[in-house]
Amino acid sequence: MENEELVLKFMKNTELCSECIIDKIIQGNALEVLEKTPAETFDLVFMDPPYFLQLPPKKLKRWNVKTEVDAVDDKWDKFASFEDYDEYMRDLLFKTKKVMKENATIWVISTYHSIFRIGKIMQDLGFWILNDVLWLKTNPMPNWLGVRFTNATETLIWATKDKNAKKYTFKRELAKTFGVGSIGANVWEIPICGGKERLKDAEGNKLHSTQKPVELLRRIILTSSNEGGLVLDPVAGSGTTGYVAKALKRHFTMIEMNEKYVKGIQDRFKKPLTQFK
Amino acid sequence: MENEELVLKFMKNTELCSECIIDKIIQGNALEVLEKTPAETFDLVFMDPPYFLQLPPKKLKRWNVKTEVDAVDDKWDKFASFEDYDEYMRDLLFKTKKVMKENATIWVISTYHSIFRIGKIMQDLGFWILNDVLWLKTNPMPNWLGVRFTNATETLIWATKDKNAKKYTFKRELAKTFGVGSIGANVWEIPICGGKERLKDAEGNKLHSTQKPVELLRRIILTSSNEGGLVLDPVAGSGTTGYVAKALKRHFTMIEMNEKYVKGIQDRFKKPLTQFK
DNA sequence: CAAAGTCCTGAATCATATG
DNA sequence: ACATATGATTCAGGACTTT
Numbered sequence: 001m002e003n004e005e006l007v008l009k010f011m012k013n014t015e016l017c018s019e020c021i022i023d024k025i026i027q028g029n030a031l032e033v034l035e036k037t038p039a040e041t042f043d044l045v046f047m048d049p050p051y052f053l054q055l056p057p058k059k060l061k062r063w064n065v066k067t068e069v070d071a072v073d074d075k076w077d078k079f080a081s082f083e084d085y086d087e088y089m090r091d092l093l094f095k096t097k098k099v100m101k102e103n104a105t106i107w108v109i110s111t112y113h114s115i116f117r118i119g120k121i122m123q124d125l126g127f128w129i130l131n132d133v134l135w136l137k138t139n140p141m142p143n144w145l146g147v148r149f150t151n152a153t154e155t156l157i158w159a160t161k162d163k164n165a166k167k168y169t170f171k172r173e174l175a176k177t178f179g180v181g182s183i184g185a186n187v188w189e190i191p192i193c194g195g196k197e198r199l200k201d202a203e204g205n206k207l208h209s210t211q212k213p214v215e216l217l218r219r220i221i222l223t224s225s226n227e228g229g230l231v232l233d234p235v236a237g238s239g240t241t242g243y244v245a246k247a248l249k250r251h252f253t254m255i256e257m258n259e260k261y262v263k264g265i266q267d268r269f270k271k272p273l274t275q276f277k
Numbered sequence: 278m279e280n281e282e283l284v285l286k287f288m289k290n291t292e293l294c295s296e297c298i299i300d301k302i303i304q305g306n307a308l309e310v311l312e313k314t315p316a317e318t319f320d321l322v323f324m325d326p327p328y329f330l331q332l333p334p335k336k337l338k339r340w341n342v343k344t345e346v347d348a349v350d351d352k353w354d355k356f357a358s359f360e361d362y363d364e365y366m367r368d369l370l371f372k373t374k375k376v377m378k379e380n381a382t383i384w385v386i387s388t389y390h391s392i393f394r395i396g397k398i399m400q401d402l403g404f405w406i407l408n409d410v411l412w413l414k415t416n417p418m419p420n421w422l423g424v425r426f427t428n429a430t431e432t433l434i435w436a437t438k439d440k441n442a443k444k445y446t447f448k449r450e451l452a453k454t455f456g457v458g459s460i461g462a463n464v465w466e467i468p469i470c471g472g473k474e475r476l477k478d479a480e481g482n483k484l485h486s487t488q489k490p491v492e493l494l495r496r497i498i499l500t501s502s503n504e505g506g507l508v509l510d511p512v513a514g515s516g517t518t519g520y521v522a523k524a525l526k527r528h529f530t531m532i533e534m535n536e537k538y539v540k541g542i543q544d545r546f547k548k549p550l551t552q553f554k
Numbered sequence: 555c556a557a558a559g560t561c562c563t564g565a566a567t568c569a570t571a572t573g
Numbered sequence: 574a575c576a577t578a579t580g581a582t583t584c585a586g587g588a589c590t591t592t
Contacts, residue, residue, distance in 0.1 A: 054567045063581055065562070072565050082400060112409040112434070113567060116396025123359060123393065130425045132389040132432070134411055134464075137564090142460045144583030145568040146449035148435075149408045152462035154565080157389070158425075172423035180413070184421055185429035187413060187464075192564060195587050210565050406567080443569070449582090460584060 030234040030255045034095035043229035045106040050077045115155045127159040134187045175223045207264045208238040217244040239265030247273040298530045307511040307532045311372035320506035322383040329391045392432045404436040411464045452500045484541045485515040494521040516542030524550040
């Protein structure tokens with residue numbers, strides 16, 4: 001059974017071999033798993049860390065319906081302070097850098113809540129930023145109180161391990177078709193993940209509060225990796241990265257600590273893969 | 278002559294009064310000028326700091342703190358490192374924060390080269406980010422080399438002095454008309470500054486390498502200030518901020534060290550103001 | 555079955571007044 | 574300071590219900 005072998009439970013203080021992590025979901029703490037992963041292993045990294053949203057304790061009520069906004073209140077997004085968040089992100093990025101091949105690139109996504117801290121830490125660690133790519137949501141949640149602009153974007157930082165890593169993968173012809181305006185701009189219009197694509201748990205609630213759309217990962221993987229390459233997602237969540245990587249004939253390694261999410265990813269892989277042209 | 282009184286040459290160790298800085302270009306070092314400016318004076322700040330583009334080592338730039346004496350020779354100089362840049366930006370933002378009124382907001386613009394560092398510093402200083410607003414250039418530099426995405430955006434951070442500053446100015450109906458789509462999104466499509474709008478020096482070269490478009494400032498000033506309010510630009514450059522503020526019936530204070538730019542701003546104000554609806 | 559109408563929701567740092 | 578009540582603001586898209 002393919003899915004019985006999909007998950008690899010990480011045992012503390014056990015070294016991981018280069019072969020056994022291919023096309024696997026490693027259930028464990030990313031900081032510990034990465035430390036036991038061979039250096040310079042991956043061709044591409046996609047990282048979707050906690051954003052540290054700092055939402056108010058009270059839920060926002062809608063005025064015309066009786067529902068509340070089901071905002072992100074997951075434990076994994078809570079940090080005591082910016083300092084704690086910085087420390088976590090620095091550790092995660094540092095360990096991720098070590099397992100990247102010399103010419104690998106990394107994509108990190110967040111919003112204004114934390115993307116500035118992330119970018120600063122990346123620069124301090126020696127990553128060389130190639131672009132900031134803006135995900136422009138076609139259907140964001142409006143700011144109906146009208147006290148700020150509707151936050152319709154998330155920011156992706158795309159970077160190499162360091163300034164001198166020149167021979168990274170970039171599929172220029174494809175990349176040109178993704179951005180607005182057909183000039184290969186750093187702005188991608190993509191709807192948020194919903195409908196049938198959105199994974200549900202046994203109770204019919206959304207499996208993961210921040211599932212990333214397949215189309216976002218499709219563009220990332222197609223522009224910055226080759227067929228047969230190995231893609232890492234150290235904070236896998238709902239597993240979009242591995243799911244799309246497989247559909248696009250790349251190999252993947254995903255790390256996820258939460259057992260519920262790991263099971264959700266297993267279920268996701270049991271269904272037929274989305275077919276891309 | 279109005280233009281003879283437009284410029285106020287800053288004298289070191291001299292306190293500035295609240296009245297004498299209204300509708301003035303203060304010629305001097307921003308860090309020194311701000312220190313001698315009364316606290317809680319301004320309703321709105323627009324800041325367009327050096328971007329620290331990190332050109333090859335021999336062309337590294339550094340913003341040098343100049344004295345009165347060598348101010349004549351002032352020009353862009355090197356930043357030796359990220360640390361130097363951070364220190365400069367932290368100082369500039371800290372001093373700017375002190376001269377902002379309690380309910381004032383600040384806009385800071387940069388690109389991926391330094392916007393992450395700036396945002397991190399702002400958060401550390403207690404600024405509360407309301408939005409990141411993306412300026413999407415409709416006619417970006419054709420920098421398509423096929424090795425990265427065309428960089429078609431600059432990022433604006435819009436923030437209050439702190440988390441509890443609720444009663445800031447936001448013209449919601451106007452704001453809705455600016456963003457792409459119909460929901461007041463945080464993405465503004467604006468062409469880069471060129472044509473007749475672009476200021477030239479005596480030799481016919483562009484006066485300033487990063488002159489900001491009038492339309493950008495129009496949107497900022499209209500959405501986040503009231504008529505009669507006082508707008509600060511501590512790094513004035515070509516003076517778009519004060520120029521647009523005046524045209525929109527706001528007062529302004531601009532600080533600029535470089536004499537060539539100050540003269541350029543004076544010339545700019547001699548011409549009839551652009552008329553806005 | 556098709557078309558039209560209703561309801562729900564999405565990484566949200568979304569207000570103000572009174573006690 | 575915190576808790577609670579009041580108020581009259583939002584949009585695209587998918588799922589569901591009704592005609």
